Amino acid sequence: MTSAHLAPVPVTVRVPGKVNLELLVGGLRPDGFHSLSTVFQAVSLHDDVTVVEADDWGCTVTGPLAVGVPESGDNLAVRAARALARVTEIDTAVHITIRKGIPVAGGMAGGSADAAAALVACDRLWELGMAREELEEIGADLGSDVPFLVAGGTAIGSGRGERLAPVLARGTFHWVFALAEGGLSTPTVFAEIDRLRADRDIPEPSPTPELMGALRSGDPTQLALHLRNDLQEAAIALRPGLQEVIDDGLEFGALAGIVSGSGPTVAFLARDHETALDLAVALTASGAVRDVRRAHGPVHGAHVIPGPVD
Ligand SMILES: C[C@@](CO)(OP(=O)(O)O)[C@H](O)COP(=O)(O)OP(=O)(O)OC[C@H]1O[C@@H](n2ccc(N)nc2=O)[C@H](O)[C@@H]1O
Numbered sequence: 656m657t658s659a660h661l662a663p664v665p666v667t668v669r670v671p672g673k674v675n676l677e678l679l680v681g682g683l684r685p686d687g688f689h690s691l692s693t694v695f696q697a698v699s700l701h702d703d704v705t706v707v708e709a710d711d712w713g714c715t716v717t718g719p720l721a722v723g724v725p726e727s728g729d730n731l732a733v734r735a736a737r738a739l740a741r742v743t744e745i746d747t748a749v750h751i752t753i754r755k756g757i758p759v760a761g762g763m764a765g766g767s768a769d770a771a772a773a774l775v776a777c778d779r780l781w782e783l784g785m786a787r788e789e790l791e792e793i794g795a796d797l798g799s800d801v802p803f804l805v806a807g808g809t810a811i812g813s814g815r816g817e818r819l820a821p822v823l824a825r826g827t828f829h830w831v832f833a834l835a836e837g838g839l840s841t842p843t844v845f846a847e848i849d850r851l852r853a854d855r856d857i858p859e860p861s862p863t864p865e866l867m868g869a870l871r872s873g874d875p876t877q878l879a880l881h882l883r884n885d886l887q888e889a890a891i892a893l894r895p896g897l898q899e900v901i902d903d904g905l906e907f908g909a910l911a912g913i914v915s916g917s918g919p920t921v922a923f924l925a926r927d928h929e930t931a932l933d934l935a936v937a938l939t940a941s942g943a944v945r946d947v948r949r950a951h952g953p954v955h956g957a958h959v960i961p962g963p964v965d
Protein backbone atom coordinates (compact mmCIF):
# COMPACT_ATOMS: atom_id res chain seq x y z
CA MET A 656 0.00 0.00 0.00
CA THR A 657 1.20 3.50 -0.77
CA SER A 658 0.04 6.57 1.08
CA ALA A 659 -1.06 9.37 -1.24
CA HIS A 660 0.83 12.62 -1.45
CA LEU A 661 -2.18 14.85 -0.92
CA ALA A 662 -2.71 18.17 -2.65
CA PRO A 663 -3.61 20.76 0.01
CA VAL A 664 -6.62 22.22 -1.81
CA PRO A 665 -9.83 20.74 -3.21
CA VAL A 666 -9.92 19.93 -6.93
CA THR A 667 -12.98 20.80 -9.06
CA VAL A 668 -13.72 19.19 -12.40
CA ARG A 669 -16.37 20.39 -14.84
CA VAL A 670 -17.98 17.64 -16.91
CA PRO A 671 -20.53 17.87 -19.75
CA GLY A 672 -23.68 15.92 -20.50
CA LYS A 673 -24.15 14.21 -23.85
CA VAL A 674 -26.65 13.72 -26.62
CA ASN A 675 -26.55 10.74 -28.98
CA LEU A 676 -26.70 12.10 -32.55
CA GLU A 677 -27.14 8.54 -33.71
CA LEU A 678 -27.96 5.58 -31.48
CA LEU A 679 -28.23 2.30 -33.38
CA VAL A 680 -29.05 -0.64 -31.14
CA GLY A 681 -28.03 -4.15 -32.18
CA GLY A 682 -28.84 -7.47 -30.58
CA LEU A 683 -28.72 -8.43 -26.91
CA ARG A 684 -25.30 -9.87 -26.04
CA PRO A 685 -24.74 -12.79 -23.65
CA ASP A 686 -23.44 -10.32 -20.99
CA GLY A 687 -26.83 -8.53 -20.87
CA PHE A 688 -25.68 -5.48 -22.88
CA HIS A 689 -26.74 -4.58 -26.42
CA SER A 690 -24.18 -4.04 -29.15
CA LEU A 691 -24.34 -0.38 -30.10
CA SER A 692 -23.14 2.00 -32.70
CA THR A 693 -23.55 5.51 -31.43
CA VAL A 694 -22.27 8.99 -32.16
CA PHE A 695 -21.96 10.99 -28.97
CA GLN A 696 -21.74 14.75 -28.73
CA ALA A 697 -20.72 16.44 -25.45
CA VAL A 698 -22.92 19.49 -24.72
CA SER A 699 -22.59 22.49 -22.42
CA LEU A 700 -24.95 21.36 -19.67
CA HIS A 701 -22.50 20.42 -16.98
CA ASP A 702 -21.97 19.12 -13.47
CA ASP A 703 -19.17 20.45 -11.26
CA VAL A 704 -17.55 17.78 -9.12
CA THR A 705 -15.23 18.77 -6.25
CA VAL A 706 -13.05 16.29 -4.37
CA VAL A 707 -11.26 16.99 -1.11
CA GLU A 708 -9.28 14.75 1.23
CA ALA A 709 -11.40 13.38 4.09
CA ASP A 710 -11.34 10.80 6.86
CA ASP A 711 -14.21 8.86 5.29
CA TRP A 712 -15.73 8.41 1.84
CA GLY A 713 -18.74 10.66 1.39
CA CYS A 714 -20.83 12.61 -1.05
CA THR A 715 -23.04 15.73 -1.10
CA VAL A 716 -25.24 16.59 -4.08
CA THR A 717 -26.44 20.18 -4.56
CA GLY A 718 -28.54 22.30 -6.92
CA PRO A 719 -32.16 22.21 -8.13
CA LEU A 720 -31.50 19.07 -10.21
CA ALA A 721 -30.10 17.09 -7.26
CA VAL A 722 -33.36 15.24 -6.50
CA GLY A 723 -33.03 11.46 -6.80
CA VAL A 724 -29.25 11.32 -6.76
CA PRO A 725 -27.86 9.04 -4.02
CA GLU A 726 -25.43 10.55 -1.49
CA SER A 727 -24.33 7.08 -0.43
CA GLY A 728 -21.58 4.81 -1.71
CA ASP A 729 -23.93 4.01 -4.63
CA ASN A 730 -23.22 7.40 -6.16
CA LEU A 731 -21.31 6.74 -9.37
CA ALA A 732 -18.74 9.43 -8.51
CA VAL A 733 -17.91 7.69 -5.20
CA ARG A 734 -17.74 4.33 -6.94
CA ALA A 735 -15.37 5.79 -9.53
CA ALA A 736 -13.08 7.43 -6.95
CA ARG A 737 -12.93 4.20 -4.95
CA ALA A 738 -12.17 2.18 -8.10
CA LEU A 739 -9.28 4.52 -8.93
CA ALA A 740 -7.95 4.29 -5.35
CA ARG A 741 -8.12 0.48 -5.52
CA VAL A 742 -6.32 0.23 -8.87
CA THR A 743 -3.56 2.65 -7.82
CA GLU A 744 -3.33 1.37 -4.20
CA ILE A 745 -4.10 4.79 -2.78
CA ASP A 746 -4.91 4.44 0.91
CA THR A 747 -6.99 7.52 1.57
CA ALA A 748 -10.59 8.76 1.26
CA VAL A 749 -12.24 11.78 -0.33
CA HIS A 750 -15.46 13.69 0.14
CA ILE A 751 -17.15 14.53 -3.16
CA THR A 752 -19.49 17.46 -3.75
CA ILE A 753 -21.54 17.38 -6.96
CA ARG A 754 -23.40 20.39 -8.29
CA LYS A 755 -25.90 18.94 -10.77
CA GLY A 756 -26.61 20.81 -13.99
CA ILE A 757 -27.30 17.65 -16.02
CA PRO A 758 -30.86 16.27 -15.71
CA VAL A 759 -31.00 13.10 -13.59
CA ALA A 760 -32.07 9.83 -15.30
CA GLY A 761 -32.68 12.01 -18.37
CA GLY A 762 -30.70 10.17 -21.05
CA MET A 763 -27.85 12.69 -20.84
CA ALA A 764 -25.44 10.46 -18.86
CA GLY A 765 -25.29 12.59 -15.72
CA GLY A 766 -24.21 9.72 -13.47
CA SER A 767 -21.56 8.60 -15.94
CA ALA A 768 -20.40 12.22 -16.21
CA ASP A 769 -19.89 12.40 -12.44
CA ALA A 770 -17.93 9.14 -12.53
CA ALA A 771 -15.72 10.55 -15.29
CA ALA A 772 -15.26 13.80 -13.34
CA ALA A 773 -14.34 11.95 -10.14
CA LEU A 774 -11.65 9.99 -11.99
CA VAL A 775 -10.12 13.15 -13.48
CA ALA A 776 -10.40 15.04 -10.15
CA CYS A 777 -8.84 12.28 -8.04
CA ASP A 778 -6.08 11.79 -10.59
CA ARG A 779 -5.17 15.45 -9.99
CA LEU A 780 -5.75 15.41 -6.20
CA TRP A 781 -3.56 12.34 -5.77
CA GLU A 782 -1.02 13.58 -8.36
CA LEU A 783 -1.19 10.30 -10.28
CA GLY A 784 -0.56 11.74 -13.75
CA MET A 785 -2.52 8.98 -15.44
CA ALA A 786 -3.14 9.02 -19.19
CA ARG A 787 -6.65 9.84 -20.34
CA GLU A 788 -6.90 6.37 -21.92
CA GLU A 789 -6.12 4.71 -18.56
CA LEU A 790 -8.91 6.69 -16.86
CA GLU A 791 -11.29 5.75 -19.71
CA GLU A 792 -10.46 2.08 -19.18
CA ILE A 793 -11.25 2.26 -15.46
CA GLY A 794 -14.41 4.25 -16.31
CA ALA A 795 -15.68 1.61 -18.75
CA ASP A 796 -16.19 -0.83 -15.85
CA LEU A 797 -18.51 1.70 -14.16
CA GLY A 798 -20.78 2.47 -17.14
CA SER A 799 -20.77 2.25 -20.93
CA ASP A 800 -20.95 6.06 -21.27
CA VAL A 801 -18.15 6.92 -18.81
CA PRO A 802 -15.18 6.81 -21.27
CA PHE A 803 -16.92 9.31 -23.56
CA LEU A 804 -17.48 11.78 -20.73
CA VAL A 805 -13.73 11.65 -19.99
CA ALA A 806 -13.00 12.28 -23.68
CA GLY A 807 -15.75 14.76 -24.72
CA GLY A 808 -16.06 16.32 -28.18
CA THR A 809 -17.85 14.22 -30.79
CA ALA A 810 -17.03 10.52 -31.01
CA ILE A 811 -18.26 7.16 -32.23
CA GLY A 812 -18.98 4.61 -29.49
CA SER A 813 -19.04 0.91 -30.38
CA GLY A 814 -19.10 -2.35 -28.43
CA ARG A 815 -21.58 -1.52 -25.67
CA GLY A 816 -20.76 2.18 -26.24
CA GLU A 817 -17.44 2.19 -24.36
CA ARG A 818 -15.05 1.78 -27.33
CA LEU A 819 -14.37 5.24 -28.74
CA ALA A 820 -13.16 6.56 -32.07
CA PRO A 821 -12.87 10.27 -32.90
CA VAL A 822 -15.18 11.98 -35.41
CA LEU A 823 -14.35 15.05 -37.47
CA ALA A 824 -17.07 17.61 -36.67
CA ARG A 825 -16.88 21.18 -37.87
CA GLY A 826 -18.46 24.17 -36.13
CA THR A 827 -20.77 24.48 -33.17
CA PHE A 828 -24.31 23.13 -32.96
CA HIS A 829 -27.05 24.82 -30.92
CA TRP A 830 -29.36 22.66 -28.82
CA VAL A 831 -32.46 23.16 -26.73
CA PHE A 832 -33.25 20.45 -24.20
CA ALA A 833 -36.80 19.89 -22.94
CA LEU A 834 -36.60 18.38 -19.45
CA ALA A 835 -39.30 15.96 -18.33
CA GLU A 836 -40.99 15.37 -14.99
CA GLY A 837 -39.29 12.24 -13.56
CA GLY A 838 -36.65 10.06 -15.25
CA LEU A 839 -36.64 6.87 -17.29
CA SER A 840 -34.58 3.84 -16.28
CA THR A 841 -32.02 2.87 -18.95
CA PRO A 842 -32.43 -0.95 -18.50
CA THR A 843 -36.24 -0.56 -18.73
CA VAL A 844 -35.94 1.32 -22.03
CA PHE A 845 -33.58 -1.32 -23.49
CA ALA A 846 -36.00 -4.07 -22.33
CA GLU A 847 -38.87 -2.22 -24.00
CA ILE A 848 -37.05 -1.98 -27.34
CA ASP A 849 -36.37 -5.74 -27.18
CA ARG A 850 -40.07 -6.33 -26.57
CA LEU A 851 -41.18 -4.00 -29.38
CA ARG A 852 -38.91 -5.51 -32.00
CA ALA A 853 -39.05 -9.16 -30.91
CA ASP A 854 -40.20 -10.18 -34.42
CA ARG A 855 -37.83 -7.93 -36.37
CA ASP A 856 -34.42 -8.71 -37.85
CA ILE A 857 -31.74 -6.75 -36.01
CA PRO A 858 -28.71 -5.94 -38.19
CA GLU A 859 -25.26 -5.42 -36.63
CA PRO A 860 -25.12 -1.60 -36.23
CA SER A 861 -22.46 0.63 -37.76
CA PRO A 862 -22.15 4.43 -38.15
CA THR A 863 -23.92 5.86 -41.20
CA PRO A 864 -21.75 7.76 -43.72
CA GLU A 865 -24.50 10.40 -44.17
CA LEU A 866 -24.23 11.47 -40.54
CA MET A 867 -20.43 11.61 -40.77
CA GLY A 868 -20.79 13.84 -43.86
CA ALA A 869 -23.24 16.14 -42.08
CA LEU A 870 -20.85 16.51 -39.13
CA ARG A 871 -17.94 17.30 -41.45
CA SER A 872 -20.04 19.97 -43.18
CA GLY A 873 -20.88 21.72 -39.89
CA ASP A 874 -24.33 22.47 -41.40
CA PRO A 875 -27.16 22.02 -38.86
CA THR A 876 -29.77 21.56 -41.60
CA GLN A 877 -27.77 18.57 -42.86
CA LEU A 878 -27.27 17.20 -39.35
CA ALA A 879 -31.02 17.54 -38.68
CA LEU A 880 -31.78 15.15 -41.54
CA HIS A 881 -29.62 12.39 -40.12
CA LEU A 882 -30.28 12.36 -36.36
CA ARG A 883 -31.54 8.91 -35.32
CA ASN A 884 -32.22 7.13 -32.05
CA ASP A 885 -33.40 3.50 -32.03
CA LEU A 886 -34.42 3.89 -28.36
CA GLN A 887 -36.86 6.69 -29.17
CA GLU A 888 -39.67 4.29 -30.05
CA ALA A 889 -39.29 2.55 -26.68
CA ALA A 890 -39.03 5.82 -24.72
CA ILE A 891 -42.22 7.08 -26.38
CA ALA A 892 -44.00 3.78 -25.74
CA LEU A 893 -43.17 4.18 -22.04
CA ARG A 894 -43.88 7.96 -22.03
CA PRO A 895 -46.41 8.74 -24.80
CA GLY A 896 -46.36 12.48 -23.98
CA LEU A 897 -42.86 12.73 -25.47
CA GLN A 898 -44.23 12.63 -29.03
CA GLU A 899 -46.26 15.76 -28.29
CA VAL A 900 -43.17 17.52 -26.93
CA ILE A 901 -41.26 16.66 -30.14
CA ASP A 902 -44.16 17.90 -32.29
CA ASP A 903 -44.38 21.15 -30.29
CA GLY A 904 -40.66 21.85 -30.72
CA LEU A 905 -40.85 21.27 -34.48
CA GLU A 906 -43.82 23.60 -34.68
CA PHE A 907 -41.83 26.25 -32.76
CA GLY A 908 -39.02 26.15 -35.34
CA ALA A 909 -36.62 23.36 -34.33
CA LEU A 910 -34.75 21.78 -37.27
CA ALA A 911 -35.17 18.37 -35.62
CA GLY A 912 -36.28 16.86 -32.32
CA ILE A 913 -35.02 13.59 -30.90
CA VAL A 914 -35.20 11.75 -27.58
CA SER A 915 -31.80 12.03 -25.90
CA GLY A 916 -30.36 8.53 -25.30
CA SER A 917 -32.82 6.50 -23.24
CA GLY A 918 -34.88 9.65 -22.49
CA PRO A 919 -37.02 11.26 -21.34
CA THR A 920 -35.14 14.51 -22.17
CA VAL A 921 -35.91 15.69 -25.72
CA ALA A 922 -33.07 17.34 -27.67
CA PHE A 923 -33.95 19.94 -30.30
CA LEU A 924 -31.42 21.08 -32.88
CA ALA A 925 -31.69 24.78 -33.73
CA ARG A 926 -30.37 26.63 -36.79
CA ASP A 927 -28.32 29.09 -34.71
CA HIS A 928 -28.02 30.80 -31.32
CA GLU A 929 -30.95 33.20 -31.94
CA THR A 930 -33.35 30.49 -33.11
CA ALA A 931 -32.39 28.42 -30.07
CA LEU A 932 -33.34 31.37 -27.84
CA ASP A 933 -36.73 31.74 -29.57
CA LEU A 934 -37.38 28.01 -29.35
CA ALA A 935 -36.50 27.91 -25.63
CA VAL A 936 -38.88 30.81 -24.95
CA ALA A 937 -41.72 29.21 -26.96
CA LEU A 938 -41.31 25.81 -25.28
CA THR A 939 -41.23 27.41 -21.83
CA ALA A 940 -44.33 29.50 -22.59
CA SER A 941 -46.21 26.44 -23.89
CA GLY A 942 -46.07 24.87 -20.42
CA ALA A 943 -45.76 21.44 -22.08
CA VAL A 944 -42.36 20.70 -20.52
CA ARG A 945 -41.01 20.79 -16.97
CA ASP A 946 -38.06 23.00 -17.83
CA VAL A 947 -35.92 24.04 -20.77
CA ARG A 948 -32.13 24.41 -21.14
CA ARG A 949 -30.06 25.77 -23.99
CA ALA A 950 -26.63 24.33 -24.75
CA HIS A 951 -24.04 24.05 -27.50
CA GLY A 952 -21.76 21.28 -28.60
CA PRO A 953 -19.28 19.86 -29.02
CA VAL A 954 -17.50 20.79 -25.77
CA HIS A 955 -14.54 19.33 -23.88
CA GLY A 956 -14.80 16.26 -21.66
CA ALA A 957 -14.10 16.28 -17.91
CA HIS A 958 -11.49 18.94 -17.10
CA VAL A 959 -10.10 20.67 -14.03
CA ILE A 960 -11.39 24.23 -13.42
CA PRO A 961 -10.20 26.77 -10.85
CA GLY A 962 -13.17 26.18 -8.50
CA PRO A 963 -16.96 25.88 -8.47
CA VAL A 964 -18.46 28.88 -10.27
CA ASP A 965 -21.89 30.17 -9.25
C1 LIG B 1 -28.58 4.59 -23.43
C2 LIG B 1 -27.23 5.26 -23.31
C3 LIG B 1 -26.84 5.85 -24.68
O1 LIG B 1 -25.65 6.56 -24.63
O2 LIG B 1 -27.14 6.33 -22.40
P1 LIG B 1 -28.25 6.98 -21.39
O3 LIG B 1 -29.38 7.41 -22.24
O4 LIG B 1 -28.63 5.94 -20.38
O5 LIG B 1 -27.56 8.17 -20.76
C4 LIG B 1 -26.14 4.22 -22.89
O6 LIG B 1 -26.13 3.14 -23.78
C5 LIG B 1 -26.33 3.72 -21.48
O7 LIG B 1 -25.07 3.79 -20.88
P2 LIG B 1 -24.91 3.77 -19.26
O8 LIG B 1 -25.95 4.66 -18.65
O9 LIG B 1 -23.49 4.03 -18.96
O10 LIG B 1 -25.38 2.33 -18.96
P3 LIG B 1 -24.66 1.12 -18.21
O11 LIG B 1 -24.52 1.50 -16.77
O12 LIG B 1 -23.45 0.66 -18.95
O13 LIG B 1 -25.81 0.02 -18.35
C6 LIG B 1 -27.02 0.11 -17.67
C7 LIG B 1 -27.96 -0.91 -18.25
O14 LIG B 1 -28.42 -0.46 -19.55
C8 LIG B 1 -28.52 -1.55 -20.44
N1 LIG B 1 -27.54 -1.39 -21.55
C9 LIG B 1 -26.59 -0.42 -21.49
C10 LIG B 1 -25.69 -0.26 -22.54
C11 LIG B 1 -25.78 -1.14 -23.63
N2 LIG B 1 -24.95 -1.05 -24.66
N3 LIG B 1 -26.73 -2.11 -23.66
C12 LIG B 1 -27.62 -2.23 -22.65
O15 LIG B 1 -28.50 -3.10 -22.70
C13 LIG B 1 -28.23 -2.81 -19.63
O16 LIG B 1 -29.47 -3.26 -19.13
C14 LIG B 1 -27.36 -2.27 -18.49
O17 LIG B 1 -27.42 -3.07 -17.33
Ligand SMILES: Nc1ncnc2c1ncn2[C@@H]1O[C@H](COP(=O)(O)OP(=O)(O)O)[C@@H](O)[C@H]1O
Pocket residue numbers: 723724725729730731732753758759760761762763764765766767769770838839841916917918
Ligand atom coordinates in the same frame (compact mmCIF):
# COMPACT_ATOMS: atom_id res chain seq x y z
N1 LIG C 1 -23.75 11.00 -9.63
C1 LIG C 1 -24.96 10.61 -10.07
N2 LIG C 1 -25.73 11.45 -10.78
C2 LIG C 1 -26.94 11.04 -11.25
N3 LIG C 1 -27.49 9.83 -11.01
C3 LIG C 1 -26.75 8.97 -10.30
C4 LIG C 1 -25.48 9.32 -9.81
N4 LIG C 1 -24.99 8.25 -9.17
C5 LIG C 1 -25.92 7.29 -9.26
N5 LIG C 1 -26.99 7.71 -9.92
C6 LIG C 1 -28.20 6.90 -10.23
O1 LIG C 1 -28.18 6.62 -11.63
C7 LIG C 1 -29.49 6.75 -12.20
C8 LIG C 1 -29.35 7.15 -13.67
O2 LIG C 1 -28.92 8.47 -13.70
P1 LIG C 1 -28.29 9.26 -14.95
O3 LIG C 1 -26.92 8.81 -15.22
O4 LIG C 1 -28.49 10.70 -14.64
O5 LIG C 1 -29.30 8.86 -16.12
P2 LIG C 1 -29.18 8.31 -17.60
O6 LIG C 1 -28.65 6.90 -17.51
O7 LIG C 1 -30.57 8.39 -18.11
O8 LIG C 1 -28.26 9.21 -18.34
C9 LIG C 1 -30.19 7.78 -11.30
O9 LIG C 1 -31.56 7.53 -11.22
C10 LIG C 1 -29.53 7.61 -9.94
O10 LIG C 1 -30.26 6.74 -9.11
